[in-house]
Amino acid sequence: MSAAETGPTHGYNFAYLDEQTKRMIRRAILKAVAIPGYQVPFASREMPMPYGWGTGGVQVTAAIIGRCDTLKVIDQGSDDTTNAVSIRKFFAKTAGVATTTHTAEATIIQTRHRIPEHTLKAGQILVYQVPIPEPLRFLEPRETETRRLHALKDYGLMQVKLYEDIARHGHIATTYAYPVEVAGRYVMDPSPIPKFDNPKMNMSEALQLFGAGREKRIYAVPPHTNVRSLDFEDHPFRVQQFATPCALCGAEGVYLDEVVLDDRGGRMFVCSDTDFCEERRAQGFTGTMSPDWKGEGANGGRQANER
Amino acid sequence: MYVAVKGGEAAIDNAHTLLAHTRRGAPEVPEITPAQIAGQLTLAAERVMAEGSLYDPALAALAIKQARGDLVEAIFLVRAFRTTLPRFGQSVPLDTSAMAIERRISATYKDLPGGQVLGPTFDYTHRLIDFLLEAGAEVPEPARADAGDAVVAPRVTDLLDGESLIERETRADDAPAPDITREPMEFPASRDQRLQVLARGDEGFLLALGYSTQRGYGRTHPFVGEIRFGEVAVEFVPEELGFPVPLGNVRLTECQMVNQFTGSADKPPQFTRGYGLVFGQGERKAMAMSLVDRALRAHEFGEESGAPAQDEEFVLSHCDNVQATGFVEHLKLPHYVDFQAELELVRRMRAEYAAREERVEEEARE
Amino acid sequence: MSVDDDRPLLSTRGLTKYYGNRIGCADVSFDLYEGEVLAIVGESGSGKSTLLSLLANELAPTCGTVLYRMRDGETRDLATLSESERRLLLRTDWGFVRQDAREGLRMGVSAGGNVGERLMAVGSRHYGRIRATAGDWLQRVEIDTARIDDTPRSFSGGMRQRLQIARNLVTGPRLVFMDEPTSGLDVSVQARLLDLVRSLVREMGLAVIIVTHDLAVARLLSHRIMVMRAGHVIEAGLADQVLDDPREAYTQLLVSSVLAA
Numbered sequence: 001m002s003a004a005e006t007g008p009t010h011g012y013n014f015a016y017l018d019e020q021t022k023r024m025i026r027r028a029i030l031k032a033v034a035i036p037g038y039q040v041p042f043a044s045r046e047m048p049m050p051y052g053w054g055t056g057g058v059q060v061t062a063a064i065i066g067r068c069d070t071l072k073v074i075d076q077g078s079d080d081t082t083n084a085v086s087i088r089k090f091f092a093k094t095a096g097v098a099t100t101t102h103t104a105e106a107t108i109i110q111t112r113h114r115i116p117e118h119t120l121k122a123g124q125i126l127v128y129q130v131p132i133p134e135p136l137r138f139l140e141p142r143e144t145e146t147r148r149l150h151a152l153k154d155y156g157l158m159q160v161k162l163y164e165d166i167a168r169h170g171h172i173a174t175t176y177a178y179p180v181e182v183a184g185r186y187v188m189d190p191s192p193i194p195k196f197d198n199p200k201m202n203m204s205e206a207l208q209l210f211g212a213g214r215e216k217r218i219y220a221v222p223p224h225t226n227v228r229s230l231d232f233e234d235h236p237f238r239v240q241q242f243a244t245p246c247a248l249c250g251a252e253g254v255y256l257d258e259v260v261l262d263d264r265g266g267r268m269f270v271c272s273d274t275d276f277c278e279e280r281r282a283q284g285f286t287g288t289m290s291p292d293w294k295g296e297g298a299n300g301g302r303q304a305n306e307r
Numbered sequence: 308m309y310v311a312v313k314g315g316e317a318a319i320d321n322a323h324t325l326l327a328h329t330r331r332g333a334p335e336v337p338e339i340t341p342a343q344i345a346g347q348l349t350l351a352a353e354r355v356m357a358e359g360s361l362y363d364p365a366l367a368a369l370a371i372k373q374a375r376g377d378l379v380e381a382i383f384l385v386r387a388f389r390t391t392l393p394r395f396g397q398s399v400p401l402d403t404s405a406m407a408i409e410r411r412i413s414a415t416y417k418d419l420p421g422g423q424v425l426g427p428t429f430d431y432t433h434r435l436i437d438f439l440l441e442a443g444a445e446v447p448e449p450a451r452a453d454a455g456d457a458v459v460a461p462r463v464t465d466l467l468d469g470e471s472l473i474e475r476e477t478r479a480d481d482a483p484a485p486d487i488t489r490e491p492m493e494f495p496a497s498r499d500q501r502l503q504v505l506a507r508g509d510e511g512f513l514l515a516l517g518y519s520t521q522r523g524y525g526r527t528h529p530f531v532g533e534i535r536f537g538e539v540a541v542e543f544v545p546e547e548l549g550f551p552v553p554l555g556n557v558r559l560t561e562c563q564m565v566n567q568f569t570g571s572a573d574k575p576p577q578f579t580r581g582y583g584l585v586f587g588q589g590e591r592k593a594m595a596m597s598l599v600d601r602a603l604r605a606h607e608f609g610e611e612s613g614a615p616a617q618d619e620e621f622v623l624s625h626c627d628n629v630q631a632t633g634f635v636e637h638l639k640l641p642h643y644v645d646f647q648a649e650l651e652l653v654r655r656m657r658a659e660y661a662a663r664e665e666r667v668e669e670e671a672r673e
Numbered sequence: 674m675s676v677d678d679d680r681p682l683l684s685t686r687g688l689t690k691y692y693g694n695r696i697g698c699a700d701v702s703f704d705l706y707e708g709e710v711l712a713i714v715g716e717s718g719s720g721k722s723t724l725l726s727l728l729a730n731e732l733a734p735t736c737g738t739v740l741y742r743m744r745d746g747e748t749r750d751l752a753t754l755s756e757s758e759r760r761l762l763l764r765t766d767w768g769f770v771r772q773d774a775r776e777g778l779r780m781g782v783s784a785g786g787n788v789g790e791r792l793m794a795v796g797s798r799h800y801g802r803i804r805a806t807a808g809d810w811l812q813r814v815e816i817d818t819a820r821i822d823d824t825p826r827s828f829s830g831g832m833r834q835r836l837q838i839a840r841n842l843v844t845g846p847r848l849v850f851m852d853e854p855t856s857g858l859d860v861s862v863q864a865r866l867l868d869l870v871r872s873l874v875r876e877m878g879l880a881v882i883i884v885t886h887d888l889a890v891a892r893l894l895s896h897r898i899m900v901m902r903a904g905h906v907i908e909a910g911l912a913d914q915v916l917d918d919p920r921e922a923y924t925q926l927l928v929s930s931v932l933a934a
Contacts (some may be wrong), residue, residue, distance in 0.1 A: 016391075018391065018393065020393075041491035041493060043488070043489050043490050043491050044491070046386040046390040046629065047387060047390070047490075048387040050383070050629075050636060050637065051629060051632075051633025051637075051642065052633040052634035052635075052636065052637030052640075053633060053637050076641045076642070076643055077644060080315045081641055082315045082318065083640055085315040085319060086319060113642070113644045113645060114644055131634070135545075141620075142495075143620055143624075144494045144620065144621055169656060170659070173652060174653050175649055176644070176645040176648050177645075177649035192644075192645050194648040197649065207533050214493075214630045214633060214634055216491045240648060240651050242650075255644070255647075256647070257643060257647060258643075272644055272647075284335055293629075297396075
């Protein structure tokens with residue numbers, strides 16, 4: 001199929017799903033936006049990629065994407081991981097839309113496990129791929145019961161879990177998929193993003209949509225919505241700190257991946273958000289492992305993170 | 308210096324090419340055709356139709372070829388194709404009593420109207436490897452009943468119903484049956500939703516659950532009232548016509564399990580039903596499905612419950628092999644962002660632990 | 674004991690439950706006042722556990738009503754409570770001590786978490802204070818506070834029951850249901866537990882409805898006794914009166930069998 005690079009795939013509707021289905025999904029999205037943090041059941045379709053590999057996010061993206069949109073897809077913060085490539089290609093093929101790796105240029109960003117480092121702006125939509133949408137699932141396996149707990153705003157059990165963490169470890173031991181309370185009402189699973197990213201959800205200018213395909217749920221955080229990570233008054237929520245800046249671009253206050261260099265304990269830490277890192281390097285920032293490392297203080301003490 | 312890993316796109320393309328190559332196998336062996344799969348590995352194709360919930364033998368066969376014989380992968384291919392098909396509406400309920408029977412057996416009666424018809428079954432074969440098959444020996448012609456002897460075989464459950472010995476199955480209303488592939492299901496589910504989920508559920512999973520009810524985890528005291536397999540006509544009422552028109556025939560296996568029920572305050576003792584229906588010749592699946600269907604009705608009859616097979620949320624949430632395989636296999640996707648967060652936590656906790664140990668030792672020394 | 678209201682705390686009329694055509698319990702009526710301990714006694718199958726479930730609003734009656742005077746003074750028909758009101762009542766003003774501690778506790782959660790759960794459920798968000806309160810309560814029920822981070826799995830039967838009591842009493846309820854809280858425990862452990870319950874009941878002015886097949890338990894704890902047989906209340910009165918001067922032949926039999934034991 002040589003047309004694949006330029007236009008939608010022959011025999012399928014724009015962005016794969018038929019319009020009826022898209023409308024159904026958009027209705028679920030509208031409801032989700034109207035009730036921030038509430039999990040709206042929707043008739044999730046079988047998609048041509050496996051469950052657990054982003055079918056929910058792909059359906060949400062397919063339902064909202066238009067011909068003028070520019071799509072960015074990341075997995076683990078990177079545009080070049082296999083699953084991100086695969087999903088980006090899927091939309092390039094079925095919708096023929098423009099794609100980008102630059103956060104600022106994208107109108108829709110589909111993500112697995114990260115929120116980009118660049119602060120998102122009004123008009124942008126962040127679509128999360130969600131494996132288990134129910135924050136209470138591992139405390140209470142039954143759907144009938146968890147729905148009742150949400151309906152009654154009965155979240156004592158969740159607090160007990162956090163209590164147990166502190167009692168056992170001295171601090172809350174949840175490092176990712178850290179539960180949040182949305183708009184003072186629903187407790188929500190932010191998908192398995194590291195808790196480092198949780199504060200970015202709060203009062204974001206962008207619309208945040210969450211799609212769980214296998215579990216058939218859509219939920220949302222509208223722009224300018226309060227998102228509070230659960231904690232105790234005397235054990236407030238804290239994000240992890242990295243001891244070193246990015247070894248390639250010198251950025252601080254960003255999430256870093258650990259790269260194993262050899263089998264003798266050699267390690268380096270680099271930006272998880274690859275696009276952010278590349279942009280900085282293009283601007284001349286350097287890190288200890290970059291070829292043109294300019295030494296301490298070379299970055300003029302400028303904070304990497306403009307937030 | 309370090310260069311970040313790149314080249315995901317090229318790697319994927321290469322992997323796909325290699326897959327196609329591996330699929331083809333040794334070039335000196337003739338390539339298998341979908342027609343051969345549909346005609347000679349019929350039970351595989353039929354399982355793919357049943358769990359793919361799309362009746363199309365040619366497509367199922369092609370999917371098996373594409374999936375290199377991995378049936379769950381083939382089912383997945385069929386499902387992903389099915390999802391893009393428009394839905395016309397719902398057929399007239401199939402009349403399995405009018406089935407052109409190829410096989411029909413009952414365990415509850417020695418003989419009955421229509422007789423016991425063994426049909427093509429493995430049941431009484433000795434499981435000895437037949438090395439003649441390797442050589443491709445000629446097969447003898449099967450015996451055939453005289454044409455014109457149309458078998459009239461009323462369903463066993465209808466015979467019992469004549470005596471009111473078995474619960475009656477009636478639709479509560481004329482509302483169209485819900486379609487679990489078009490509307491989200493919520494718990495507790497209705498029986499028609501449950502049956503739909505079971506019909507496309509994984510054969511192995513349902514088999515194990517059905518088996519568990521026989522071993523005491525949710526006993527149902529089952530008898531095979533009847534298993535029948537054959538072709539049934541599908542009819543559809545177009546709105547503009549207002550009368551049913553035939554669409555074609557489908558091959559189906561139906562199992563009606565007859566179960567003991569001792570009665571309650573407002574119901575007399577009566578036999579109850581467990582129901583199984585699958586595309587193609589899928590006896591094992593149909594039987595397992597009927598056992599699980601009955602087990603899931605424990606609440607309805609006020610029976611003691613708590614066994615896995617009686618747990619609706621457990622059974623229905625986990626019996627779909629396309630969902631299960633996707634989620635299990637997604638664990639091989641990168642998780643290094645979350646793992647990084649866990650690494651950091653474990654390191655910190657280990658440091659705290661070591662510091663604590665050291666303090667204790669120091670105190671001990673003092 | 675401060676009883677600032679002379680209206681009954683809980684009041685039931687004509688409470689009846691059928692299971693199909695079998696009687697669970699039939700036509701039970703009584704009033705319970707604040708600080709009062711009522712024992713429901715009878716053999717197994719007499720309907721006493723059914724009655725307790727009906728009173729605690731866990732089971733819907735076939736007919737009859739249960740009225741409860743809420744903390745705000747308003748008397749409510751329990752059948753009309755919304756699910757959220759019911760749950761709030763269950764974790765603030767009521768307690769329920771189960772025969773099987775595994776049903777009344779979270780076995781995978783530490784003792785401190787078990788006691789703290791009710792506090793968190795009603796909005797407490799200060800770890801230090803929750804833990805301090807949990808520690809206090811462990812002391813009150815004679816559990817070594819060093820065990821605060823252990824799960825009840827490692828506790829003996831008697832400790833589990835005491836933990837259940839702490840978990841239930843931490844929000845200062847006015848009414849506690851108890852279902853055979855001492856059965857399955859050694860005699861010496863039973864005595865210690867009963868002693869503890871008795872002193873807590875007195876200190877906190879609790880009203881208690883306790884179901885037991887053991888008349889010795891009823892004698893030790895209760896002010897009043899109701900004897901049940903085949904779903905019906907066959908005799909009711911002050912504890913001493915029922916035990917020392919039983920009117921019904923069946924009660925006489927029960928009392929004599931306890932004396933014989």
